[in-house]
Amino acid sequence: MCAWKKILLFSVLAAFLVAFGAGVAPAEEKIGVLEPQTLLSQHPKMPQVKKQIQAVLEKKQQEAREAIAKEKDNGKKAEIYQTKQNEASQEEQKLMAPLLKDMDQAIRNVAKAKGLTIVIDVAQALMGGVDITSDVVAELKRLATN
Numbered sequence: 001m002c003a004w005k006k007i008l009l010f011s012v013l014a015a016f017l018v019a020f021g022a023g024v025a026p027a028e029e030k031i032g033v034l035e036p037q038t039l040l041s042q043h044p045k046m047p048q049v050k051k052q053i054q055a056v057l058e059k060k061q062q063e064a065r066e067a068i069a070k071e072k073d074n075g076k077k078a079e080i081y082q083t084k085q086n087e088a089s090q091e092e093q094k095l096m097a098p099l100l101k102d103m104d105q106a107i108r109n110v111a112k113a114k115g116l117t118i119v120i121d122v123a124q125a126l127m128g129g130v131d132i133t134s135d136v137v138a139e140l141k142r143l144a145t146n
Contacts, residue, residue: 029117029118030114030115030116030117030118030130031116031117031118031119031120031125031128031129031130032110032111032114032116032118032119032120032129032130032131032132033119033120033121033122033125033129033130033131033132033133034107034119034120034121034122034131034132034133034136035121035122035133036103036121038133038137039103039106039107039133039136039137039140040099040103042137042140043099043102043103043140043144044140044141044144045098045099045102045144046099049095049096049099052095053091053092053095053096056088056091056092056095057088057092060084060085060087060088060091061084061088063084064080064081064084064085067080067084068080068081102140102143102144103136103140105143106136106139106140106143107119107132107136109139109143110132110135110136110139111132114130114132114135116130116132119132
């Protein structure tokens with residue numbers, strides 16, 4: 001008899017949850033999409049950073065050429081080349097970090113202002129989403145002037 005009461009209680013509880021829980025829908029996600037390459041290319045500081053990166057690359061290439069010219073061992077030549085390439089990559093990351101930080105802040109500002117809960121790369125979106133690329137570019141320009 002006790003088992004029968006438990007089954008009845010469980011059935012009533014399940015029916016209650018189905019009847020009253022069905023009307024509760026999860027909060028709708030608002031998704032924003034953007035083109036990261038466009039943001040980066042239109043960042044106000046990008047032309048200056050691009051020149052700095054080019055200068056670093058040229059410097060590291062010259063250093064590699066000079067060091068390789070003095071070396072006879074091909075294994076060491078490859079090691080020198082790889083080391084200089086890694087140094088150039090690290091310098092590029094340091095120069096790009098402030099731009100990426102600016103982009104992150106601009107995306108967050110626009111997403112908050114538009115009530116977006118998720119922002120993804122437009123290439124990852126199969127369909128839908130609000131394109132906020134131009135809004136984020138405008139926010140980047142606004143942040144750059146402050």
